[in-house]
Amino acid sequence: MADEMVLQAQRFVNTIYGTRIGMTVDEDGKTSWTMMYALTRALQWELGITALSNSFGPTTLSTLTSKYPALNQNTVPYANFTRIIQSALYCKGYDGGGVDGVYGARIQAAVSQLKSDMGVGGTTPNGDLTPKVFKGLLNMDPYVKVATGSDAVRGVQQWLNGRYLGRADFFVIPCDGRHSRDVAKAMLLAVQYELGMADGVANGVFGPGTQSGLKTHPVATGATGVWVSLFSAAMILNQRAVTFSSTFGSALVSETTAFQSFVKLPATGKGDYATWASLLISYGDQARKGAACDGVTKITTARATSLKADGITYVGRYLTSVSSTLPEKVIQPGELQTIASSGLRCFPIYQTQGRDASSFNYPLGRAAGYAAINAAQDHGFKPGTRIFFAVDFDALDDEVTSNVLPHFKGIVDSVAEAGGQYLVGVYGARNVCSRVAAAGHSTASFVSDLSSGYSGNYGYALPADWAYDQFVTRVVGTGTGSIEIDNDIASGRDTGQDSFNPARAVVADVRLDSSLHNSLMIDIGKYMESIGYPNDGGLKNFQHWKCFQSTVLDHDDVITQQSNLYRMRKALIQTSAYWEMRHWGPEDDVQDARVEAYHLGVPGGVRDSSTGIAQITGEAAIRAWNYCIAKGLVTGSTSDPANDGDVYAMWKKVQDEAFALQTVSLLHLWGAAGKPGGSNPPEGETVLRPMALDYNDKENFEILRRYQGWGDVAVDGGQKRMALYYIFEKYNGIARHF
Template sequence: MADEMVRKAQQFINGAYEGKLGIDRIPETGVTGWTTMFGLTRALQYELGITTLSDTFGPTTLSTLASKYPSLSSATVPSENFARIIQSGLYCKGYDGGDIDGTYNSRVQSSMAQLKQNMGVDFTYPGGDLVPKVFKGLLNMDAYVTVNSGSDSIRAVQRWLNGQYVSRKDFFIIPADGHHSRDVAKSMLFAVQYELGMADGTANGVFGPGTQSGLKSHTVASGDSGPWVQLFSAGMVLNQRPVSFTSSFTSSLASAVSDFQSFAKLPVTGKGDFSTWASLLVSYGDQARKGEACDGVTRITPARAAALKAEGVTYIGRYLTNPSTTSLPEKAIQAGELQTIADAGLRCYPIYQTFGRDASDFNYIAGRTAGQAAVNAALDHGFKSGTRIFFAVDFDALDGDVTSNVLPHFKGIEDAIADDGNRYAIGVYGPRNVCTRVGEAGHASASFVSDMSSGFSGNFGYPLPTNWAYDQIVTRTVGTGDGAIEIDNNIASGRDTGQGSFNPPRVQKADTRLDDSVLTAMQTDVGKYMESLGYPLDGGTRSYQHWKCFQSTVVDHDDVITELSNRYNMRKALVQTSAYWEMRHIEPLDEAAWEAVILAYNTTGQYIKDTSTGIAKQRAITLVGAWNHCLTKGYVTGRPILDASKDDDKYSIWKKAHDDESFALTSVFMIHMWDIDGKPGGDDSSPAMRSPRLDYTDSEIYDVLRRYQGPAEPAFTEAKKRLGLYYVMEKYNSISRNV
């Protein structure tokens, strides 16, 4: 809701400093935001005589303010505009700033006193004067009252930290809004370091060797009292444990500590020992702990299995696929590896991860694709029904990213797994906030927490998810000689136990004809996938219904597709996907254009427009280029080389693709072969790929599908959708070849 006084503050910035602050005009919306706060910060810097202006209220701003105006009041405020900056800041924070009239009046003083009380620094900075650190807190978006269902207990901790340590050089006022956060977590580390006696400049808010060493000599237990108990109980409060913020270590606190230790798989002592301190202060906790679980990108050999078992490891996380053909050659589960794990009495939990290092890689369509791809890979490796697959979110996802991208992604995974009959359970790998929110949304039943990435915003200030199964805390090397292996050491909760025995793996085989028993289910699943993308089964505004497209591009010519698949060592699903996708996109306008081309040629002998035609929507120029390339390379024989400059040559091959479904599907193979070879002479400068093979990676499959459509958008976006369709097609082809 707009606030007229905030609007006046915005008008003041624009009117007094237009052209002086190095920024555009502030939108005069009456709504507080970072843009307004940045404008006020730059206005303050301008008034202080700082020549290089910045959005950040940093060390230069703070030190300049402290040297010139260590305490601002009605007697010391240097100018009316200086006072207006203060008054505007108060209104943007929700306090009374007077009339923004350039006076540090009684209303400003009263609000300043209230602000400091809300921050918790009123005993350190009494009265209505404004000191530099409070000014810094004034010109940001932190709240100092409980907001958005914040916790009063957490707010009590925040206010105590501010009041206790604000006089230290590197401690700045943190929010007092009732919510744990990165800044609050860091302030806890500063507080610990100050209590350990570290000097200003040495204390740095990092959980380093000195801090860890000091904590090892500061165990707190029943009967203790004082600031160390306050800090420890604060850590419990911030980790959402059901305790009061207190300076006395009571029996009820000891009981809650035991519960937390049991939850986090720490030794249950009921005391605030080092391991418990560490788990409360940083996501990875005590990295000296030995976990019962690990994950890694290296093949498990008998010697490595023995080394892991000797280390106390039972559960091993391994990747279902590797999207790269060049890096980490043993990242994916290798042939015979699961049997080696089983023979050693160990268990394996599967992880599915493609590139996924940015929010843009996560959405509903990508989730559906990942779900079906993971199912196919899990079946290939021999994972039994009931296994939980952990789907990775391996980047620092902000809370907004979780809402807009990650949750829809996992809904897609959930829908794909459901369409497969829920043979596998869903887990999530990622930072704490990601895991918690995906679990609370009902999209995953257990979490594999990337706590080793302690700097991730989704870890710093968030508690360990209640459904955690594995907690990744440190990378280390175990074993020696042939048994040496680098692993991520993970604590196991027992919520997931992986698999200790496996079905025989599905070996790479050439494709066969589709088994009659799968056709109905395949048609249904393809239709469901397309419906999830917004394509109705009845075709909607498109020319052909789902059943007709499936029949023409998958069923009717299965013999031809199978024979060519074997000849070119190319998965049938690549051709089925390209052809089906294109046929689903035929519109009445396309068909009208085809009729116009035919009429014009029959009338004038001219090929008037190179429009894509037939069930696979192929243009003459593409057909000529692909067939000529394949003839030159010896991939095919028995056809003449055509001249793309001649209407007769273009029309003849175009008309054959229009009339002959079998030829159109054969041409999909030719186009794919041309694209894979780098499309020499064509319109795509993408480099040549590896020759067709049955074990193409996710990225290679995507690239083949993308190249079929073209070198520019929407081909890249559409290929992500086609990739999901590919995995549905491949599911039933793999069933058929393994019957």
């Protein structure tokens, strides 16, 4: 909703400063970072700073401090300077007294209220606008409690501002009742100040000096003073139900004991170093030893012995891997039996690339769910096992909303449709884990607290459902028993598995048993409907049953034969063919007619287009066949992709369903080789390893994506086809292990 006074402020900035500061703002009456940036630049211009910036940084602060250490009705230099202040006040929700350039009683009252809300009202005369308060005015931080905030947290925020604003590197933090990265850093600065660290030394980092100092400041029953205030503040920020106090009373003892039990520390009720560490930094006291670990190295008998000797019971290992540099990241043959026979238990982790938000969405979640189920069954994990799906990047809160939550909804849907035999866990930063759990998409969390700088860890409490808490990397054992691990605290919510089914061997595909046909068709139909393709085909596409019949059932012998001949999973052929036929629409019939017209010499025709159930162009088919003939993968005569007659002849041949499905397999072989001679992105296509039955997720995605081409559309299509691939693979896997 537009605010008339904010609108006036926007018009003032654009009129007076637009050309001067190199930017304008939308005149919509809504406060925004853009407006705050413009006001910051306007202030810099008035201060005579030539290198304008969106940041109210050290130069702006020092220049303002030297010229106007306290702005009031007697010191404000001129009207436009006042209008900048008035505009900022309105953008913050305070009464600026109009945008008239007069530093009157209403501005003084607004500044006084602002400083009171910040908790710094007693630092200077109430109507004076000091440089650090001005800096706080020119950002989007709230200084009143928001709907999701608490009075207790806001009290801590105001206390920190009021006590430490005079220190050189301490700036006004939000007072909205919500814990945050800025508040967490402010707490560390406060600890360092109370330890006696000088300005310039105190830096808000939980380093050796801070750790050493905290070890000399335990607090316990009867203690009083600022260290108790800091401890109770840290407890409040970790969502413990205590009162902010400078006295360590019985209520604080009780909550401290409860917190220690929650994070698996000795429940002494005292504020010792380990408890301080768990309150102030996500990884806590790294001198602890946890009963769990995870790693990328095979557990041999010697390594298992080292782990047991170090107190490890639970071992996290990866179901799959896309890494070529970590050959032992994925569970190795016989490893689970070694783990079990050594008295250890294993909890599985599923991770692909997943290093940014683009790797997470609903279709990819569906694919991840199916892929993890297939892999868990391949390795021999029994029903009831919890699989932890990794979010291994610093997901911002809006990315959790837009990408991570839909992704986990896809995982949950896949697991449910596969019979719900496995449980879904989440690995990630605290905020990721808490939000996925709150959405009902996970049953326990594996928290990446070792990544203390992640925005999702800094300022967030440990999730209530945590099962494993990753807190330090260390080397355990010596000689052949030496192994690097990420050490984890175990809460007992997940205990992994110590008994496994025999691993499923990597074997060739076979024909689909007729008993699987109906279930497979239903599962594919559900998935396609979930991404917007109705089973009745809608107004333009073939019906689901027809595509399934043509590309899966009618030619199962051909597909199986191609799979066995080239050691290619049937699912790659089935996915590409089904997906393309499912997308066949009236426009494709029009294109077919235009190709026929071209080769008949009729004006308006086109030389080539994708055609047939697998939507293959004549030229692409020629290049794939030529490549495979040259490699001895298939027999036949080569054709010339530059010759119209050859292109048209091949174009006609790929309209035959059996020939088209054979050509799909050759296109995949050509794709794995980098599509030599084909239409590729400017940097070309990389050469994959030779086709194999154990292709990993990354390789399968590349094959499916290359079938469609490159660019955003092909990537999006490839992501959606990955889930389809794993549905096919699920049933192919059942068939080959009957």
